[in-house]
Amino acid sequence: MNKKKDKKKFKRKNIKLSNVEIDNVDNFTEDEVQEEKRAEKKSVKKGKFSSKSSLKLKKGRILEVRSNYKCLVKIDDQEVICTLGGRFKHVNFETKSIIAPGDYVNVDISKEFRIEEIRDRENTLSRFSDKEFQMEIIIASNVDQVIITSSYKEPKIKLNLIDRYICSALISNIDPVICINKIDLADSLETVHNIGSFYLKLGFKVIYTSIKTASGIRELKAILKNHDSVFSGHSGAGKSSLINMLQPELDLKTAAISNYHKKGIHTTTRSRLLSWKFGGYLVDTPGIKTFGLHRDDKERIPSIFPGFSAFTEECKFHNCSHTHEQNCGVKRAVENGVYPAARYDSFKRIWESL
Ligand SMILES: Nc1nc2c(ncn2[C@@H]2O[C@H](COP(=O)(O)OP(=O)(O)OP(=O)(O)O)[C@@H](O)[C@H]2O)c(=O)[nH]1
Ligand SMILES: [Mg+2]
Ligand SMILES: [Zn+2]
Structure with a gap:
């Protein structure tokens, strides 16, 4: 990788x-x-x-x-x-x-x-407001990894949010772990595996979990053991539920998503560092709507965006942004269908947002 x-x-x-x-x-x-x-x-x-x-x-x-x-x-x-x-x-x-x-x-x-x-x-997982003067909101500090928690459905998975987390984590020297939860709601396992395989092939840790069927829970525990992790993602993705499943005594508050919007109702209101009985710490955090990156990091996104590095050697310019330049390896890979257009669009959204 x-x-x-x-x-x-x-x-x-x-x-x-x-x-x-x-x-x-x-x-x-x-x-x-x-x-x-x-x-x-x-x-x-x-x-x-x-x-x-x-x-x-x-x-x-x-x-x-x-x-x-x-x-x-x-x-x-x-x-x-x-x-x-x-x-x-x-x-x-x-x-x-x-x-x-x-x-x-x-x-x-x-x-x-x-x-x-x-x-x-040591590090911080931080997001930034999108105002003119970008204020930092530290989600957690001194952690080894971020468990990017998304639900396959209810609320619907948002891959752009996952990409934002990955970029931020890599910049901050935190290991990103992609956790796709609520896989019991998918029609087939193949459907969810198709989503995760892009990241898996690049060497990222990807786990598929469900608190209804307990799938992936053992695997998740192995990743968490003896590390300090922060669970972050949309409201209603199942962060607190997964933590409760791993350690029921914590008895964190969880709540059903709203019937109408199929979104979380912001049940966890304050981040909390807790310890695992099996070693290590975790931070349960309130769900977020968006994850803003910092403008100062904009120039770094083209070199760290998931999967780009396989093509950047073919870029004419060493500091190619893979947007407007001619002879760009990444753009060529997208045109040839070697790199998924949807992920490239996700990159463009981040780039333009900064
Ligand atoms: N079907 C299904 N439902 C789940 C799963 N995991 C969690 N849920 C449900 O999703 C709802 C939201 O779960 P929470 O654990 O409160 O979600 P959260 O990510 O902590 O949400 P916030 O605290 O608002 O950020 C609850 O009703 C859970 O029972 C799962 O694997 N499958
Ligand atoms: Mg919660
Ligand atoms: Zn390029």
């Missing part, structure tokens, strides 16, 4: 502040706090927390964002509400998500649970 692992990461500088509020520090043992103090001293030597000598910092991971200033954080085995001061907002004005599920943070537990630092992100 020619899937180029792109090393560009959405790394942001560690962000720090002081002062906020909260709960109950007594749950941490003296030893744990001392250990953190020692770690802190070491980092002071390295110049990391220069002026914060009185802080008792512990590493945590954000489970759920309640607002831009309040979130649920896992610190050791405890889940605590932490706050975040207003000054963070000014540091990063390009993003709607100051904090995101999956973020690793350093929390000051000396007086209250206050996030002092958001640690460098």
Whole structure:
């Protein structure tokens, strides 16, 4: 497979502040706090927390964002509400998500649970608004893979959305996994396999699942085991249902799609990082309508779009956009029926949207 692992990461500088509020520090043992103090001293030597000598910092991971200033954080085995001061907002004005599920943070537990630092992100799965100034909405951070969850039917599968996810995931160095759910609603298995085979042949992971027949569930579990994954896709595709099937104790809320529009009714309203009993973490997320990419990444789409790399050597220009150029290998492949016209149209839609 020619899937180029792109090393560009959405790394942001560690962000720090002081002062906020909260709960109950007594749950941490003296030893744990001392250990953190020692770690802190070491980092002071390295110049990391220069002026914060009185802080008792512990590493945590954000489970759920309640607002831009309040979130649920896992610190050791405890889940605590932490706050975040207003000054963070000014540091990063390009993003709607100051904090995101999956973020690793350093929390000051000396007086209250206050996030002092958001640690460098390994990656983020982000979508962007289509306004003039594109704001980032981080779906999850620090994940290994995105389970692009689509239902074959009800709601109908949208391949352009899958293509958008794949492009974004490749840019962010996250493995895309295509999960086509509700295959029990298909007339035949052949029909759904025809949809997935394009991606499968290119080397992407594709799984066909149903919570009604349990098909594909074991395969899905094997992919999820010991990895951090984010489930994302349309509302009603069955994200929460699949997660419940894999771990019924989670008992996530699910609901039937609307009878009239055959669309999901946005049952999951807040993303949540949860842990698998079989190893690894998952983020269940609210369904989305569209997945906007960032204009800054536009020039990269022609080289990473699924399946193009087999033909780009025949392009006259090394930075061919495969749109208006003469002697374009991709366009020739489309004309000759070697590359599916529907996928090329999907590429054009993304290209033009940026
Ligand atoms: N026939 C069929 N129905 C399914 C399958 N998986 C989920 N559903 C149904 O689809 C509906 C929506 O499922 P949810 O799990 O709530 O969907 P979701 O993707 O979490 O939706 P949001 O939280 O709104 O984003 C529910 O009625 C499920 O029972 C499946 O494999 N086959
Ligand atoms: Mg849900
Ligand atoms: Zn070209």
